[in-house]
Amino acid sequence: MPLNAKDIKVGDTYSEQVCKNLSRTQIVQYAGASGDYNPVHHDQLYVEEIAGYPSVFAHGMLTMGLTGKMLTNYIGDGRLTAFGVRFTAQVFPGATLTATATITDIREEEGNQIADMDVSTVDEEGVEVVKGTASARLDA
Amino acid sequence: MAVDRFPIEAGHVIMFARSIGEVNDIYYNEDYAKGAEPGAILAPPTFVQASAQFDSDYFLRPKIGQEWFGSAKGPTGITPSEPSGGDTKKSSGGGGLHAEQRYVYHKPIKVGDVLSAITKPGASWEKEGRRGGNLMFTESVTEYRDQNGDLVVTATSVGVRTERPATVKE
Numbered sequence: 001m002p003l004n005a006k007d008i009k010v011g012d013t014y015s016e017q018v019c020k021n022l023s024r025t026q027i028v029q030y031a032g033a034s035g036d037y038n039p040v041h042h043d044q045l046y047v048e049e050i051a052g053y054p055s056v057f058a059h060g061m062l063t064m065g066l067t068g069k070m071l072t073n074y075i076g077d078g079r080l081t082a083f084g085v086r087f088t089a090q091v092f093p094g095a096t097l098t099a100t101a102t103i104t105d106i107r108e109e110e111g112n113q114i115a116d117m118d119v120s121t122v123d124e125e126g127v128e129v130v131k132g133t134a135s136a137r138l139d140a
Numbered sequence: 141m142a143v144d145r146f147p148i149e150a151g152h153v154i155m156f157a158r159s160i161g162e163v164n165d166i167y168y169n170e171d172y173a174k175g176a177e178p179g180a181i182l183a184p185p186t187f188v189q190a191s192a193q194f195d196s197d198y199f200l201r202p203k204i205g206q207e208w209f210g211s212a213k214g215p216t217g218i219t220p221s222e223p224s225g226g227d228t229k230k231s232s233g234g235g236g237l238h239a240e241q242r243y244v245y246h247k248p249i250k251v252g253d254v255l256s257a258i259t260k261p262g263a264s265w266e267k268e269g270r271r272g273g274n275l276m277f278t279e280s281v282t283e284y285r286d287q288n289g290d291l292v293v294t295a296t297s298v299g300v301r302t303e304r305p306a307t308v309k310e
Contacts, residue, residue, distance in 0.1 A: 035200075043211050059238070064186050076177070078177060
């Protein structure tokens with residue numbers, strides 16, 4: 001159900017656990033679906049010996065996709081008008097991620113009610129892995 | 141990058157939705173979607189990234205008959221003795237890291253749409269990083285249009301190349 005402007009106010013937050021104990025297999029699923037087969041995301045031998053990272057890590061876009069799931073569950077399907085993030089830390093297998101949206105403004109634009117949000121996703125230790133903003137069209 | 145034809149296919153949307161742990165029927169169930177506001181199965185908000193599957197030159201997909209820089213028996217499939225083989229140092233990190241991604245949505249993307257995409261280079265800048273040494277950022281802007289020529293999504297991507305691997309958190 002789309003979110004109604006009457007039911008929210010600035011400062012409201014919505015949180016969701018968007019992955020638990022992230023598996024290497026889920027990262028491989030994302031590689032296969034997205035088409036990004038960069039070995040740093042699935043190839044432990046390459047990652048340790050060539051790229052110089054301690055472990056494979058999730059695609060930034062997997063973390064953004066997981067974060068987007070929280071947003072669409074909150075604001076409704078097909079309602080996003082903008083969504084942008086910075087990838088602030090790498091996400092490694094085993095991560096449990098919680099994504100949060102905070103309403104920062106409710107405004108009118110071309111006859112539509114629009115909610116602006118801050119978006120943040122943190123891992124199980126509270127380290128922020130994604131930080132950004134989103135906007136969505138509300139019911140009025 | 142230019143993608144001439146990016147068909148939005150139901151099976152591809154299902155695979156993508158599964159990979160991000162989505163259970164929302166709007167991505168899986170045509171009957172449900174027909175009765176919901178969008179009226180058709182939607183593509184998730186970050187789905188356009190999968191246009192890479194339809195980019196014939198996409199560099200992060202093994203090309204049939206060519207060496208691949210990921211591991212085979214050894215840590216990289218690139219044969220160092222071959223002049224045509226890639227520079228393994230250059231391939232470290234597999235082309236840098238993704239620093240930032242922004243989408244502006246103009247119109248929902250539905251199964252059955254056929255998109256095309258054109259990418260233009262954006263700004264580039266350098267910054268001294270705390271962990272990865274000197275950081276080189278480059279931006280690119282991709283416009284996705286549907287079969288009617290309507291703009292559906294504008295995607296801005298910022299990539300970063302680091303001098304050395306960004307270390308893990310302790």
